[in-house]
Amino acid sequence: MIEIEGVRKVFGEGRDSFTALGDVSITIDSNEFFTLLGPSGCGKTTLLRVIAGFTDPTEGRVTLEGRDLLTLPPYTRPVNTVFQSYALFPHMTVAENIGFGLKMLGKPRREITTTVEEMLELVRMTEMADRKTSQISGGQQQRVALARALAPRPKVLLLDEPLSALDFKLRKDMRLELKRLQAETGITFVFVTHDQDEALTMSDRIAVMNHGEIRQIGGPRDIYDHPAERFVADFIGDTNLLPAELLSTEGESARIRLPSGVETQARAATGGQKAGGDVTIAVRPEHARLNGTEGALLPGTLGNVVYFGTDTHYHVDLDSGGSFVVRQQNQPDQQHHRQTGERVGVSFAPGIGQVLKD
């Protein structure tokens, strides 16, 4: 278990200073696939470097299983890193790269050989053992970097955007591979990415970061379906943002009035918002339906219809102003194709709309 408490990191001094991390606290459970997700410059890599020991925080505590990590130099922390650029040693072979950590730990030669063989098998690189790292492809280098970091059996594996240099197809394969490795080794993975798909497909929990702060922590489903605030809703997936009036709240349930004047039930993440105020409601495009105007929550006129193969995006110009996107899956037996200019109504079930903190 990693406990990060009140970690702050300020680079530079005085007017030129830049706060990379502002009071970050997270608890990461053992054997968890934990993802730090955020746009570039949000501080996620800085946080990773603090755990690895390459950056000293300005303030705060980091403990691993109760042991203070910050007093230890990086080469004594039971933590290994997979670098974004892989950082494989160019003067060593694949096998030597993988065995480097064990050699530095002073393990006996025989143990190193067996572990390296196991690792090569784990990442399916046995035939490449004697190649130089410059003689293998990007995807293979990626796997070697993984094996090298896993070989010393760290308690925690840190991964700094390890998939960003790979092409799309390989990236998708590696996601499954990483998930498999994590399950097989039982090591805690802390994964840094700006790619929401990677975060959603692999993680047990995700921490969404922005401007050096944690905006929301939760499971992928939780984060996607119930974003707590505008930034999270906007950053992950596509979303429709609607102005609304908050009438009353009761626990997590909120009564709202949409701009069309219709009242409905929405979800308020933590409560806390005062009734009577103006709020923003988030609705995922695929959570809304397109019907006739009769009884619809938001009547409007159909603008663009964009066909995507698996689904179609309908851009609706709302009568109350603004636009709303509805995404519907295409069916082979679909009879009726809607046309631009048609009168339509947008609806979503009670409790689907999410009241955002701003």
Added chain:
Amino acid sequence: MTTLAETRARATRKARALLLAPAMAILVFAASGPLIIVVIYSFLTPGDYGGVEWEFSLKAWFNVVAERDFFTDELRFADAHLSVFWRSIKLSILTAILAFIFGFPTAYFIATRPKKQRDIWMLLIMIPFWTNLLIRTFAIMELIRNQGTVNTALIGMGLIDEPIQMLFTEFSLLLGMTYVYLPLMILPIYASMERLDFSLVEAGYDLYASRLKVLTKIIFPLVKPGVVAGSILVFVPCLGAYVTPRVLGGGKQLMLGNLIELQFGQLRNWPLGAALSLSLLAIVMVALLFYVRAVSREGESNV
């Protein structure tokens, strides 16, 4: 019939030959030419007032390593020559080692500064290099002579009573040559250090390598080409050094460069001077061959 392609190819060849001509001319006349003259001279007889007599003789080559006793006609090793050879090789190797010991940390220091500062540091390294060699050598002399800065200061502090004899010793040669040739070691090491991906250093720390291990197992192997280039750049000019041993050795600590100059100058034995020059060339070539081979073999077994 010549096709268009053939004509064009011929034109390219012609243009290439023309473009290469100036460089080739310089190589032939300025590099190979004098060397050939030196080779020829080494097989001739010395003239009475310098120059050569056009008469074939192996005496010069013979005299490089051996001499005939003036009185007894006995054959014996030319101790004087051999000791100069030995001193030159020894001091050149020591200078290269000292330059490495001082140059490597300096290059590392500069390479790890922020990008904007690096040029300033490099400038500081280069400034002495732009100063005349003689002036720098005399400056060293001023520092270490018996009434010089160092001795005066030491006596003033009461640490010693008598000045330490530093000038005109091998120490003074070593000091002078290390100082003069240090930039030649720093530059190539810095060049390869600057290209070093410092995430590899972090990867080393991450994989439980201590500072020393990171230095010896990661940084050093990766900047080794720079170290090899630097040691060659220091070693070769040291072997033929002339000004530094002349000024700081005071005629007592001769090196090969001085011995050769002596043959062409006062002793008027041009063939022996030529033979000594060629011996120097041979030593350099053999030494480099061994060095480069040893280094590359170590590189292979190391990985």
